[in-house]
Amino acid sequence: MTHKLKALFNDPWLVFVCAMWIQSVAGVGYLFGGSMSPVIKTSLGYNQKQIALLGVAKNLGDAIGFVSGALSEVSPSWMVLLVGAAQNLVGYGAVWLVVTGLLPNLPLWMLFVAIFVGTNGETYYNTASLVSCIHNFPESRGPVVGILKGFSGLSGAILTQVYLMLNPSHDSSVILMVAVGPPVVVLALLFIVRPVERSCRTNLRSDDLRFMAIYGFCVVLAVYLLGILVIQSLVDITQTIITTSGAILVILMVVPVLVPSASVFISGNPTLMKPEERTSKVDDQNEVKTLIERNDMLPEKRRGPCIGEDFTLLQALGQADFWLIFMSLVLGVGSGIMVIDNLGQICYSLGYNNTKVFVSLISISNFLGRVAGGYFSELIIRKLSLPRTLAMSAVQAMMSLGLVYYAIDWPGKIYVVTIVIGMGYGAHWAIAPASVSDIFGLKSFGSLYNFQIIALPVGSFVFSGVVASNIYDYYARKQAGTTTESESLVCAGSVCYSVTCGLMSVVCLMAMALSLSVVYRTRRFYLRLHKT
Incomplete structure (x- = not known):
């Protein structure tokens, strides 16, 4: 059993599923316009121009990811995720403290910085997840990027349903959830989402079957969420139904872990590649690519x-x-x-x-x-x-x-x-x-x-x-x-x-x-x- 658990921990499919979970809470910026900005406006007495300025801070934080990109080149994935979680917690934590009156009212520019810092944390989540999984599945870059970015785009809807399920008594709780929720998820998966060694024989057919299972899950999740959102928009439903639908959503989010579990405990996990074998294989692939392109080049042009x-x-x-x-x-x-x-x-x-x-x-x-x-x-x-x-x-x-x-x-x-x-x-x-x-x-x-x-x-x-x-x-x-x-x-x-x-x-x-x-x-x- 210990060997199986170790194999599961080092399975690239577990890394991919955990990266999906991180991405499903990474899009904190999606909640700003519809959920957080009305609370900030009401609590602090801001006008629409001031709220629009804070929206600019959110957009900038979501778009400027140079630091996270540079950090991913020199640091392990857990460090990138940790920095992102710290920014997320500090930035939106400060906003929550101000909105609830636990901190004195700060100048607008300080809230601008706080929202920028908090939202910028998601660039670290995105970078660590994408870099790790693309390295683990270099032959399937399209499906990897598509699925992970898909969950990032869907995270606003997922977080909204979780918030409604919790049924908080105060509107400012949505800011607290954004400040605390994603960092908790990231910290729980901190040392799992990382580049891992693939098996010595990567079976593309087997990978494709597993990706098809994930695609099927994505379709089911999309249809379920669309149904919930449409019903909530058209009909007044009770809190019991909201809580039940939210609980079903959480269960659905756990289902993809069956893919790596089945790979390890049922079909058996292939022997992990030794580091020197893995390096040799990657070098061979790179050498093929290099020769392909350099064969047609004159010697004096072979630079860079x-x-x-x-x-x-x-x-x-x-x-x-x-x-x-x-x-x-x-x-x-x-x-x-x-x-x-x-x-x-x-x-x-x-x-x-x-x-x-x-x-x-x-x-x-x-x-x-x-x-x-x-x-x-x-x-x-x-x-x-x-x-x-x-x-x-x-x-x-x-x-x-x-x-x-x-x-x-x-x-x-x-x-x-x-x-x-x-x-x-x-x-x-x-x-x-x-x-x-x-x-x-x-x-x-x-x-x-x-x-x-x-x-x-x-x-x-x-x-x-x-x-x-x-x-x-x-x-x-x-x-x-x-x-x-x-x-x-x-x-x-x-x-x-x-x-x-x-x-x-x-x-x-x-x-x-x-x-x-x-x-x-x-x-x-x-x-x-x-x-x-």
Whole structure:
């Protein structure tokens, strides 16, 4: 039994399941707008501009992950997770103490720093989980990134259900849960989520079967959560039902541990590879990749890493492929975040007063998009020997069609744009990081991934904060018959966002063109890599 438990502790599938659990509580920022900001506003007497400024702190904390990326290159995973848990606890713990009056009222800038620090903790969770699991499953990067990022996107819904299940007596308890809950989960799994030694014979078929089991679980979880969220939005239900549904959710979250347990206790765990054997195997793979790319190069040009080798962040910044993927991500993600940021206003402009259903729908679509994006991008590599970014270009074409559907004002457009954009936006976060790891290696993946995240605030600022808001205000003033700006102006009708969606459809086509350029530039690498 002791040998079995040791084998389970060192099983990469246990690492993956525990990383899923960490990711399911990592998205603390998702609770800010709907749950935490109203409490802060009421308790501290802030106006909407001050709350919006704190929202900027949350967005910056969620996007700036350079420190966590750099730390992952020089420190073990447990250290990265520990720093993230400390930031999470200190940042949101300070906010809770201020809101409850246990600390004197702090200046706005200090709360700004606290929220930034608290939210920035999740970048450490994301980095440690992704880096560890991609190292453990280098042949399945698409599914790994897709599933982990999917649970990160779904964490807001999961934490909300846990909070409702606890039924706290004070609204400020949601901030306490955000401050304490994720660090507790992370500390419990601190020494499990890490790179581990794979078996001497990695069975891709066996891995694929286990991934299919995880995919099945993801679908069941998504359907269950969607059902709960829709029922809660449309019907008043008792606390007993809420508690029961929350308990079922917790049980569902534990189910994936059956995958590594079955691997160890039923089918038997393969003998772990000795360190020198593992090093030899990795070196052989790297040597194959190196020879593939360097055979066609003249001796005088063989300087620095080649495509498929390990790049540092600075080296990657000097590569055209890296910037093409990044700009494609800015345009594609920016189009998606425009719809997500303005979904409430879009619903109100079309006469839908209950926006919670659509918020729930786009959240679940986001989750499914991340999971599906990772799966299909892996199929494109394995079955067709084509670059992974081909999947991203297909997603961007789909998003463009969805936005055109809204712009033309066809029936059911709100449902179409919610589902299509939710899935398309989510798929970007599965495909782009995996593509970067393919092309620029795993050694500095933490830093490369955290640089990519910058695409989110850039896209949000340009397409949501500038383009969408100005067009909305223009039509609102036009309907009101005034040229003066006022916060009380409201736009009604599909025209409020139809022009914006039309423009965003063109932006998605531009993103698709950039993705296809990467497909063209890397096609030989993926073809030869598949043959090896």
